[in-house]
Amino acid sequence: MPTLTKRLDPAQVVDSALELADTEGLDAVTLRRLAQLHEVTPMALYRHFSDKLDLLNALGDRLLADIELPEPSERPWEERLRQMLTAFVAALRPHPRVAGLTLTRILIAEPGLEMAERTMEILVDGGFDPDYAAEVGRQSICSLITLVTTEPGAGEDPEPSAREQALRLKRATLSALDPKRYPLITGTADTLVCPASTDDYYSLGIDLVVAGIRGVRPA
Amino acid sequence: MPTLTKRLDPAQVVDSALELADTEGLDAVTLRRLAQLHEVTPMALYRHFSDKLDLLNALGDRLLADIELPEPSERPWEERLRQMLTAFVAALRPHPRVAGLTLTRILIAEPGLEMAERTMEILVDGGFDPDYAAEVGRQSICSLITLVTTEPGAGEDPEPSAREQALRLKRATLSALDPKRYPLITGTADTLVCPASTDDYYSLGIDLVVAGIRGVRPA
DNA sequence: ACCTGAACACCGTTCAAGT
DNA sequence: ACCTGAACACCGTTCAAGT
Numbered sequence: 001m002p003t004l005t006k007r008l009d010p011a012q013v014v015d016s017a018l019e020l021a022d023t024e025g026l027d028a029v030t031l032r033r034l035a036q037l038h039e040v041t042p043m044a045l046y047r048h049f050s051d052k053l054d055l056l057n058a059l060g061d062r063l064l065a066d067i068e069l070p071e072p073s074e075r076p077w078e079e080r081l082r083q084m085l086t087a088f089v090a091a092l093r094p095h096p097r098v099a100g101l102t103l104t105r106i107l108i109a110e111p112g113l114e115m116a117e118r119t120m121e122i123l124v125d126g127g128f129d130p131d132y133a134a135e136v137g138r139q140s141i142c143s144l145i146t147l148v149t150t151e152p153g154a155g156e157d158p159e160p161s162a163r164e165q166a167l168r169l170k171r172a173t174l175s176a177l178d179p180k181r182y183p184l185i186t187g188t189a190d191t192l193v194c195p196a197s198t199d200d201y202y203s204l205g206i207d208l209v210v211a212g213i214r215g216v217r218p219a
Numbered sequence: 220m221p222t223l224t225k226r227l228d229p230a231q232v233v234d235s236a237l238e239l240a241d242t243e244g245l246d247a248v249t250l251r252r253l254a255q256l257h258e259v260t261p262m263a264l265y266r267h268f269s270d271k272l273d274l275l276n277a278l279g280d281r282l283l284a285d286i287e288l289p290e291p292s293e294r295p296w297e298e299r300l301r302q303m304l305t306a307f308v309a310a311l312r313p314h315p316r317v318a319g320l321t322l323t324r325i326l327i328a329e330p331g332l333e334m335a336e337r338t339m340e341i342l343v344d345g346g347f348d349p350d351y352a353a354e355v356g357r358q359s360i361c362s363l364i365t366l367v368t369t370e371p372g373a374g375e376d377p378e379p380s381a382r383e384q385a386l387r388l389k390r391a392t393l394s395a396l397d398p399k400r401y402p403l404i405t406g407t408a409d410t411l412v413c414p415a416s417t418d419d420y421y422s423l424g425i426d427l428v429v430a431g432i433r434g435v436r437p438a
Numbered sequence: 439a440c441c442t443g444a445a446c447a448c449c450g451t452t453c454a455a456g457t
Numbered sequence: 458a459c460c461t462g463a464a465c466a467c468c469g470t471t472c473a474a475g476t
Contacts, residue, residue: 007459007460008459008460030448030449030450031449031450031451032448032449032450040460040461041460041461041462042450042451043451043452043460043461043462044459044460044461046451047458047459047460048459051450051451052449052450052451103365103368103369104374107393107404107411108392113396113401113404116404117400117401117402117403117404120403120404120407121403124403130403130406130407131407131410133403133407134403134404134407134410134411135410135414135420135423136423136427138411139366139423139424139427140427142362142365142366142369143362143365143427145365146322146361146362146364146365147358147361149322150322150361155323173327174326177332181336182332182336183336184336184339184340184343184349184352184353185326185332185335185336185339185353187349188339188349188350188352188353191350191353191354192326192353192357195354201354204354204355204358204435205358207431207434207435208355208358208359208362208428208431208432208434208435209427209431210431210434211430211431211432211433211434211435212426212427212428212429212430212431212432212434213427213430213431214430214434215426215427215429215430215431215433215434216423216426216427216430226440226441227440227441249467249468249469250468250469250470251467251468251469259441259442260441260442260443261469261470262441262442262443262470262471263440263441263442265470266439266440266441267440270469270470271468271469271470439476440475440476441474441475441476442473442474442475442476443472443473443474443475444471444472444473444474445470445471445472445473446469446470446471446472447468447469447470447471448467448468448469448470449466449467449468449469450465450466450467450468451464451465451466451467452463452464452465452466453462453463453464453465454461454462454463454464455460455461455462455463456459456460456461456462457458457459457460457461
């Protein structure tokens, strides 16, 4: 896949890392495997990344770069907020196994900064003072990252058959609990293991965050 | 520290792992180091844990065991909900570097199940149908885990001087941004890097979650 | 049942050397 | 400037063996 004009393009390395993590999980992302994929010695990577951590950070930044910020608009702040958060989640959704890497990169990578600033702007428009907007925005964004990270079946192999198998097992485990002690858990095992619709899962998550923000908004 | 009556007590191994993770971070938790701490061969651990993952899961379960569930009461559902979530957060707060391990253990370890059931019960009392309560409860709990995981300075060395130094650097980085492009971020750099009060940080986090739940509550 | 010892495959990383 | 090669310290884990 990588072209060899410049022998080793850091952006291409990050792309391979993302692909690897998506399909085999973050543990499969190894300097040695990446080197192998690019037909190069492991050491060659150190010319472009100071560290493995540096590479993982670049991977997080790579995800943030996918954010498509909504156009500025004159709509009510709450609607703009929802748009912003939805756009953010949309960027992470394709990569649940990697999404967690963005947690520490929001206030460092440029696209993260851009989104944070815009989100805070919306909150200030909504009546929050800047410091309050900062805290509320920060926590809301972290919650949404976790929403993606804990998407049902997020950790599993993306292969449909393996995924189904894993979910079946989890469901069975929950259903096997004592219904006297855990009536609600056993009664909702299907929902707990895997919500009926992934889209609903995400829109509920965003609803919760937006409603929370509305609820703590100063009068 | 470990007594040697039974040569190797899995509970003591988990305790060492927790201590190690708290002070040096999760990366320092190594089968070999744990073995060394207990004056035993690395292989001896495999008699008690099938895997490293198995040990990390036990570590997550260890945290959940610290939850002190509030007494059942007749107070309004929202107040009971806040009590429950506060108790949950209180158990994780002392261990921000490890808290993330509970994400996958809530519906497996017994104390997690207990808390989840009780939380759902409160939500049902509040007017949620069981399946809705399941989804809302799940997401809220995950949000609170992340609240602990992303507590400012969570990843850092717990040593006060090193921690202060790390925070100072982060603050400087944020403050150095272009205030024309990022007026709100630069203006609230102190708050973003480290909220004025840790207690306030957590109570805001819980407020956000509770307000979100109230906001999506069916009429 | 519980622990040891030696070995294997695989990490991230260093250092000196090549071009 | 960019990559190689050999080496180091450290992983998790297997297998066979001890008691």
